[in-house]
Amino acid sequence: MILSAIFILFSLNTILALITVFRQPRDIAATWAWMLVLIFVPILGFLIYAFAGRKLPKKRLFRYQEQNVSAVRQLINEQLDRQDPIDIVDDQTSVQKARTLITLFNTMEGVFLAEHNDFQLFTDGNRMFDQMMADLKRAQDTIHIEFYTFANDQLGRQIRDILVERARAGVKVHVIYDSFGSFPTLASFFKPLREAGGHAEPFLRTHSFIFDFRLNFRDHRKMVIVDGEVGYIGGFNIGDQYVGRDPKFGYWRDTHLRLTGTAVYQLQAYFILDWNATDLKHQISYDGQAQRYFPLVQKHGDTSMQVVTSGPDSDDHLIKMGYIRLIQLAQKTCWIQTPYLIPDDSMFDAIKIAAAAGIDVRIMVPCKPDHAFVYRATQYYARQLADAGVKIYYYENGFIHAKTMVVDGKIASVGSANLDFRSFKLNFEANAFIYDRQLAHELFVQYQKDIEQSSLQKPSDFDKESRWLNFKQHFSRLLAPIL
Incomplete structure (x- = not known):
């Protein structure tokens, strides 16, 4: 009798979960993540969905x-x-090196090249x-x-x-x-x-x-x-x-x-x-x-740049596309700072491809969390990218919140968008994509100073982490599309 009641309740919960998740279109990764939450965390899962899963009213x-x-x-x-x-x-x-990126922003959203800035x-x-x-x-x-x-x-x-x-x-x-x-x-x-x-x-x-x-x-x-x-x-x-x-x-x-x-x-x-x-x-x-x-x-x-925005009002995810194109343009170095490292498949592959192609790819993240689940997911992806040849740094002089990318010391991006699902698809963001060696060089030099206050995390360092920490990282990664 008790087992029958549990089966009925579980079945009803599953049906409600399916109706809730598929009622609005969303990408497949987020769909599966929400199904996981709603099915295996009954009642509480629906409260979490009401808080974090509902889409903005049309x-x-x-x-x-x-x-x-x-x-x-x-x-x-x-x-x-x-x-x-x-x-x-x-x-x-720098402008010529980034010509295809400039064209991308102009073609997709009509963003003109702003020249002659200080x-x-x-x-x-x-x-x-x-x-x-x-x-x-x-x-x-x-x-x-x-x-x-x-x-x-x-x-x-x-x-x-x-x-x-x-x-x-x-x-x-x-x-x-x-x-x-x-x-x-x-x-x-x-x-x-x-x-x-x-x-x-x-x-x-x-x-x-x-x-x-x-x-x-x-x-x-x-x-x-x-x-x-x-x-x-x-x-x-x-x-x-x-x-x-x-x-x-x-x-x-x-x-x-x-x-x-x-x-x-x-x-x-x-x-x-x-x-x-x-x-x-x-x-x-x-x-x-x-x-x-x-x-x-x-x-x-004498600085040229484009200020680019993205948000849930558009399916283009323009800042993410800009990040990927920046990575693709790298010939020697691609240095990234982000407080949250939870890339989707396209960004993850772009970073891995650059590292495999011999590009000096470095990513700097905080050494401490401000959001527990987000930080564990960040650690998971940091470990995966370290295994792929990316140099992962933990910033130890407080908390790093910068969202920057510097390529070959010639082009760069500074703004509000993190390397995570939330910034790519869920939030309204704004970044400046900069085509100027002087500014890119200043960011490059600052990155070197930050390295002096950071620790390089090698694959062997990640191997020393406890099984419990690894479990939390893998579990958080399952929720990555909705973190």
Whole structure:
């Protein structure tokens, strides 16, 4: 009798699992991962699915997709045509080496090659936020901020108060934050900004953390645009943790870029589209305001780049495609930093092929976890890639959160996208793909400095791990498509 009841309950649970998983289309790896959770973790599995498995409602995706992308691109093209001739010659060696990558982004999403940019590279949060706050204080017309995490702590309040002061001075301030990534920051945290005339909204207006308890489809971008002239993109979030004030992580090692030049046009365009999809009541209108949002560039550098975004609103997974193409372009070296190493099959194969072809492939990950399952899965793939000839480094001077890739010291990528399923398919991300030897060299040199504070993990080191740790790694790997 008891066995019959258990069989009936198991059968019902399996039927419900099948209905739940196949109700919405998803890739086969994620399908099997969710089947595993729902069938073998009854009841609790469905609660986990409600939190992490539900897809973004179509009406929200449609709201995002229906933005007039072509109108913004037309506006940018008009401003580019109005630029004065520039005598500075870009790094044509790096540009030519990456020509097929540049064409890929342009063909797939119409991303133009932004030329004549200046940059500052930041790897320390205190220095980066000092410069960012100085730029915010100098804002005269517009401030646009978009972060996965905007914490209600010392740094978060410091930046919010600057925004309040600038809004009172007449600057148009718009802030997008992710309701999950910024939890427990509440909407009331931004009340002083709203009272000063500014705007702050959770991405796609997910106001309620309780009723919108969805782990996936988050806004993971980290961008700032000041007066349409200065832009920031990279891996830092806004919070004390990111300036080394959290004893759990210690020193926080990340990578961010400060940009001036035509690449800021791309950051501005992405922000406007994100904002107009998020807040239907307070749209940013750019009709007749090209000079305001896309001012003519006054200062010119010699760095070329493309700012690329990806997200669940598109099946192209453009940043992942860019990563793979970058790896394919490598002739000598391909050095990668990522806090989460959970590649899908295509990325895993691209890395293995490069290593087998004699490319010096190195991947640096943290020596400590911030998410248990994710870190065990990272260790699993680190071991597999070490066996394939990839040099795996564990960063030991705190926590490394940088998302960078440097190829042959000539081309590189810096942004918010990790080497994992979540960044490739589930989150809204933004990366700068850079075709400049100077910036690539600076990233290369910084990587060498990071190696001095890291330990090389050889295959023999992984062999010394306990059976229990190996079990946790293999089990976490089964859940990789949904981590």
